[in-house]
Amino acid sequence: MKVSRFWAWATFIVGASYFFIPLIATFEFSLRMKRGEYSFEAYRVVFADPRFQATFGYSVVVAIFTILLGVLLVVPTAYWIRLRMPWLRPIVEFITLLPLIIPAIVIVFGYIRMYGSNSPLPFLASVRGTDVLLIIGYATLALPYMYRAVDTGLRTIDVATLTEAAQILGAGWVTIIGRIILPNVLIAVLSGAFLTFAIVIGEFTMASLLNRPAFGPYLQLIGANRAYEPAALAVISFAITWGCMSVIQVLSRFAPKSANNPN
Numbered sequence: 004m005k006v007s008r009f010w011a012w013a014t015f016i017v018g019a020s021y022f023f024i025p026l027i028a029t030f031e032f033s034l035r036m037k038r039g040e041y042s043f044e045a046y047r048v049v050f051a052d053p054r055f056q057a058t059f060g061y062s063v064v065v066a067i068f069t070i071l072l073g074v075l076l077v078v079p080t081a082y083w084i085r086l087r088m089p090w091l092r093p094i095v096e097f098i099t100l101l102p103l104i105i106p107a108i109v110i111v112f113g114y115i116r117m118y119g120s121n122s123p124l125p126f127l128a129s130v131r132g133t134d135v136l137l138i139i140g141y142a143t144l145a146l147p148y149m150y151r152a153v154d155t156g157l158r159t160i161d162v163a164t165l166t167e168a169a170q171i172l173g174a175g176w177v178t179i180i181g182r183i184i185l186p187n188v189l190i191a192v193l194s195g196a197f198l199t200f201a202i203v204i205g206e207f208t209m210a211s212l213l214n215r216p217a218f219g220p221y222l223q224l225i226g227a228n229r230a231y232e233p234a235a236l237a238v239i240s241f242a243i244t245w246g247c248m249s250v251i252q253v254l255s256r257f258a259p260k261s262a263n264n265p266n
Contacts (some may be wrong), residue, residue, distance in 0.1 A: 074195075152198070
């Protein structure tokens with residue numbers, strides 16, 4: 004027991020060191036902007052940069068719309084598959100995994116070819132159309148995470164019984180999904196939402212090729228032209244991502260536990 008505990012702690016320490024040592028070094032380097040002393044000058048410069056405020060604000064707005072689109076697509080689909088078409092579940096799971104297999108650059112080039120100015124649906128002919136296309140692309144990238152989060156949440160509730168009870172009381176399908184199913188899987192939806200937020204904030208390929216003022220291209224631009232600010236931005240991005248992950252862990256403690264077979 005003592006030997007196994009020793010190796011368990013040794014493995015944990017090695018893994019934690021591999022992860023935290025570069026992060027600590029990056030944070031320490033970001034404090035060296037003023038020669039001969041440690042300061043948060045790099046962070047002050049980053050936060051005072053109008054481009055940081057504009058790009059981060061743009062990505063936050065896009066993330067909100069991406070989350071809304073993902074919820075509108077995934078919750079009714081996962082609910083209907085679990086209620087009426089369980090045989091379709093393997094096919095849908097395979098489809099939702101495709102964004103992990105197909106590179107984002109392939110997806111965005113397909114968008115450019117399909118929705119350019121000469122296409123029947125010229126999304127790229129206007130700024131708002133390009134924003135809509137970017138939101139759709141982000142929803143596609145986040146689909147594997149959102150779908151699995153919602154599907155896991157649906158496993159923890161008795162979908163059939165809730166649906167039958169609502170129908171007996173005269174509820175329609177929109178009411179059932181919006182006022183009964185969604186509140187019961189809200190923790191799972193929030194988990195998928197925070198994962199989506201983290202993806203949108205750091206995504207570079209789609210925003211860059213569609214020429215949108217998002218946070219990912221700003222990170223790349225600063226990294227190519229500055230020294231200390233990129234390190235500060237890397238720490239900020241890490242804090243945002245892990246903040247989202249921490250919120251998911253907190254929310255998962257409040258998720259209902261399934262008393263049924265998860266399959």
